[in-house]
Amino acid sequence: GAGVSQTPSNKVTEKGKYVELRCDPISGHTALYWYRQSLGQGPEFLIYFQGTGAADDSGLPNDRFFAVRPEGSVSTLKIQRTERGDSAVYLCASSLLPGAGETQYFGPGTRLLVL
Amino acid sequence: GNSVTQMEGPVTLSEEAFLTINCTYTATGYPSLFWYVQYPGEGLQLLLKATKADDKGSNKGFEATYRKETTSFHLEKGSVQVSDSAVYFCALSNQAGTALIFGKGTTLSVSS
Numbered sequence: 140g141a142g143v144s145q146t147p148s149n150k151v152t153e154k155g156k157y158v159e160l161r162c163d164p165i166s167g168h169t170a171l172y173w174y175r176q177s178l179g180q181g182p183e184f185l186i187y188f189q190g191t192g193a194a195d196d197s198g199l200p201n202d203r204f205f206a207v208r209p210e211g212s213v214s215t216l217k218i219q220r221t222e223r224g225d226s227a228v229y230l231c232a233s234s235l236l237p238g239a240g241e242t243q244y245f246g247p248g249t250r251l252l253v254l
Numbered sequence: 255g256n257s258v259t260q261m262e263g264p265v266t267l268s269e270e271a272f273l274t275i276n277c278t279y280t281a282t283g284y285p286s287l288f289w290y291v292q293y294p295g296e297g298l299q300l301l302l303k304a305t306k307a308d309d310k311g312s313n314k315g316f317e318a319t320y321r322k323e324t325t326s327f328h329l330e331k332g333s334v335q336v337s338d339s340a341v342y343f344c345a346l347s348n349q350a351g352t353a354l355i356f357g358k359g360t361t362l363s364v365s366s
Contacts, residue, residue, distance in 0.1 A: 172352075172353065172354075174354075179358070179359075180358055180359070181258075181343050181345070181356030181357050181358050181359050182298070182343075182354070182356050183356070184353035184354065184355070187352040187353060194352060195350065195352035195353060197353075198353065230297075230298065232298075237351055237352070238351040239285060239286045239305070239347040239348070239349065239350075239351035240286040240303070240305035240347065240351075241351065242288075242300050242303065243300075243354060244299075244300075245290075245297050245298040245299065246297060247296075247297040248297060
């Protein structure tokens, strides 16, 4: 079946603009995660959804970042007043169930460049 | 807090050489441990995992053993191939199971 998909694959925006990044998880996966990966670094956790609710948003860097998953499937990561430091690859992952031993399946990422 | 430290790269090997990539961790409780791999131009994919102490994860000739006493999860392969060239990430799951904490990644380059 289809894996995790993310759109757009690339996004270029100007400082101060608003952007939305979309994630379509594997069908039937209840848990969804967002990560951010800067060049030469490992992914850093942003937020975790179980169903429709954000069960852990401790990784969001500040209140410019927000994410939703209104129907428990597709999720959107929203970044307001973008800054050059927000430039990174934003990764989405999903797992069938929540839990420490569950495998997370990653999407190809959205490469965000803030000019 | 939770953290993962893995050896700096790049690691450059000839085909059929033995590979070790070191990974140590700091965590509360007993996390699950993972190795993810990112091949050139592709997304992150799970290579192997271990969910409790002394478990050995294995896949595609790679192995790693969860060592609680040394808080380590070193990745090994007996004979690497050119196709193993990639970036390898060690990761642990936080106690609540809500997030993976990754190391910085180790780039492996295998030449024929």
